Amino acid sequence: MLNRLLAALPAPALFLSLVFFALSPAAEASDARAAEAFVEREAQRVIDALQAWREGEVDMDTLRRDFRDRVDDLADVERITGFVLGRYRRGADPQALEEFSEVFREFAIQVYERELGHYAGQTLSVTGSVTRNSGDYVVRSVVRGGNGEPDVPVNWRVLVRDNEMKVVDAEVMGVWLAQTQREQITGIIGNARGDISAATRVLRERIERNNSR
Amino acid sequence: MTRAACLPRPARSTPARLGLAGLVTGLVLTGCTTNPQSLEANDPFEPLNRATLSFNLAADRAVIGPAARAYRDGVPRTGRKGISNFLTNLNQPVVFANLILQGRPGEAFQTAGRFALNTVVGIGGVFDVASEAEIPRHDTDFGLTLGHWGVESGPYLVLPFLGPSNFRDATGRFVDRYPHPTYWVDDLRDGSGIWIVRAKTVLDVRVELEETFRSLDQSAVDPYIQLRSVYRQNRASLLSGERIYDDLPDFD
Numbered sequence: 001m002l003n004r005l006l007a008a009l010p011a012p013a014l015f016l017s018l019v020f021f022a023l024s025p026a027a028e029a030s031d032a033r034a035a036e037a038f039v040e041r042e043a044q045r046v047i048d049a050l051q052a053w054r055e056g057e058v059d060m061d062t063l064r065r066d067f068r069d070r071v072d073d074l075a076d077v078e079r080i081t082g083f084v085l086g087r088y089r090r091g092a093d094p095q096a097l098e099e100f101s102e103v104f105r106e107f108a109i110q111v112y113e114r115e116l117g118h119y120a121g122q123t124l125s126v127t128g129s130v131t132r133n134s135g136d137y138v139v140r141s142v143v144r145g146g147n148g149e150p151d152v153p154v155n156w157r158v159l160v161r162d163n164e165m166k167v168v169d170a171e172v173m174g175v176w177l178a179q180t181q182r183e184q185i186t187g188i189i190g191n192a193r194g195d196i197s198a199a200t201r202v203l204r205e206r207i208e209r210n211n212s213r
Numbered sequence: 214m215t216r217a218a219c220l221p222r223p224a225r226s227t228p229a230r231l232g233l234a235g236l237v238t239g240l241v242l243t244g245c246t247t248n249p250q251s252l253e254a255n256d257p258f259e260p261l262n263r264a265t266l267s268f269n270l271a272a273d274r275a276v277i278g279p280a281a282r283a284y285r286d287g288v289p290r291t292g293r294k295g296i297s298n299f300l301t302n303l304n305q306p307v308v309f310a311n312l313i314l315q316g317r318p319g320e321a322f323q324t325a326g327r328f329a330l331n332t333v334v335g336i337g338g339v340f341d342v343a344s345e346a347e348i349p350r351h352d353t354d355f356g357l358t359l360g361h362w363g364v365e366s367g368p369y370l371v372l373p374f375l376g377p378s379n380f381r382d383a384t385g386r387f388v389d390r391y392p393h394p395t396y397w398v399d400d401l402r403d404g405s406g407i408w409i410v411r412a413k414t415v416l417d418v419r420v421e422l423e424e425t426f427r428s429l430d431q432s433a434v435d436p437y438i439q440l441r442s443v444y445r446q447n448r449a450s451l452l453s454g455e456r457i458y459d460d461l462p463d464f465d
Contacts, residue, residue, distance in 0.1 A: 174450020184434040190250035
C-alpha cells in the first residue's frame with residue numbers, strides 16, 4: 001500500500017494541486033457544489049493547457065511562464081506560507097517572514113515546473129465533496145492517467161476568503177501535501193531554536209541544487 | 214519517551230553475548246535523542262533512523278537502483294506485469310488472514326476467491342483473471358490489524374532495506390510471514406527459493422518507485438521528515454476507513 005502511495009507521489013495530484021494555485025482564477029464563494037464546479041473547471045483548464053503543449057501549440061517555456069506568472073496573482077501564498085510555518089508564524093520577524101515567503105514560493109514553483117511535462121494526458125473527474133464548515137470544503141476527485149495506470153483518488157481542500165475560492169491543499173492516498181511540507185519546515189525551524197531563516201537557507205540551497213542539475 | 218525507554222534488556226552472562234549486548238546498547242543509545250522536536254514527533258530514535266535511511270539510500274544508489282533499472286530494461290513490460298501479478302497473488306493468504314482478524318468477512322471471501330481464481334485459471338497468479346472478472350482487490354496487513362484493535366503505532370522506525378515503519382507495523386511484518394505460502398513450503402522456506410522470491414519482490418517494487426525516488430530527491434525539503442510524514446499519514450488513513458475530514462487543521 002505504501003508502495004502504491006509512493007509511486008503516485010508527487011503526481012498527478014501533487015503537481016495538479018500547485019498548478020491549480022497557479023492557473024485558477026478567483027471564484028465566487030457559494031456552497032459545496034460551487035467548490036466542485038471550481039475544481040472541475042480549473043482542472044479542465046490545466047488539462048487543456050497541458051494538451052496544447054503536448055500537441056505543440058505552445059512550447060514548454062510558454063507553459064512554464066504562464067504557470068509562474070499566475071502563481072503570484074492567484075495563489076493564496078500568505079495563507080499557505082502561514083500554515084507551513086505552524087506555530088513559528090506567531091511573533092515571527094516580518095522581514096524574515098517575507099523572505100521565507102518569497103523563497104518558499106520559488107522552491108514550489110521550481111519543483112512543479114520540472115514536473116509539468118510528465119503529466120500531460122492526465123484527466124480528472126470530480127466525484128463529490130464534503131462540507132467541513134461554511135467556506136471550507138473537501139472536493140473528491142479521481143485522476144486517471146490512462147495506459148493501464150491505476151486511477152488515483154485525489155481530494156482538494158478548498159477554502160473561501162473574501163468571497164474568493166482557492167485550493168490550499170491536496171490529499172493523495174491519505175497524505176495531505178501542505179501538512180507534509182509543514183512538518184518538514186517546522187522540523188528545520190525547531191532544530192534551529194525557532195529561527196525561520198534556517199528554513200529559508202535550506203530552501204535556497206535546494207533551489208540552487210535543483211538549478212545546477 | 215525518555216532516554217531510559219530506549220535501553221535494551223540486560224544480556225545473558227557469556228562473553229560473546231555480553232559483547233553483543235554492549236554493541237547493541239551502544240548503537241541504540243547513540244541512536245536515541247532527547248531533542249524536543251523528535252520526541253514531539255514520536256521519533257526518539259531519529260539519529261539512528263536518519264543513519265539507517267542514509268544507508269538505505271546509499272544501498273539503493275549502489276545496488277538496488279541499478280539492478281532494478283537493469284530488470285526494467287531487460288524484462289518486457291508484460292513479463293514484469295506477470296511477475297508482479299504472481300507476487301501479489303502469493304500475498305493473498307496474508308491479506309485473507311488479516312481481513313478475518315479485522316472482522317471483514319465479505320472482503321476476506323472476495324480475497325479467497327481472487328486467490329483461487331488467479332491460482333487455477335491465472336496459472337499460479339501470473340494472469341490477474343480476478344480483476345478481469347471485477348472481483349475487488351483488497352490489501353491489508355497485521356500492522357493494520359493491530360491498529361484496528363487499538364494498538365498504538367509506537368515510535369517511528371526506519372528498517373534496514375525495508376524502509377519506514379514503526380514498532381507496531383514492524384511487529385506486523387514479522388507476523389505476516391506465517392500465513393505467507395513461502396513459509397509453508399519447506400523447500401522454499403529453507404532453501405534459496407525464498408531469497409529469489411524476496412529479490413524479485415524488491416526489484417518489482419523498486420521499478421515502481423523509480424519516479425518517486427527521483428521526485429523525492431527534488432521536491433523534499435527534508436527527505437527524512439517527508440518520508441516519515443508520508444508514511445504516518447498514509448497508515449493513519451488506512452486505519453480510519455471512510456473519511457469525513459473532521460480532523461483537518463485550520464489554515465488561519
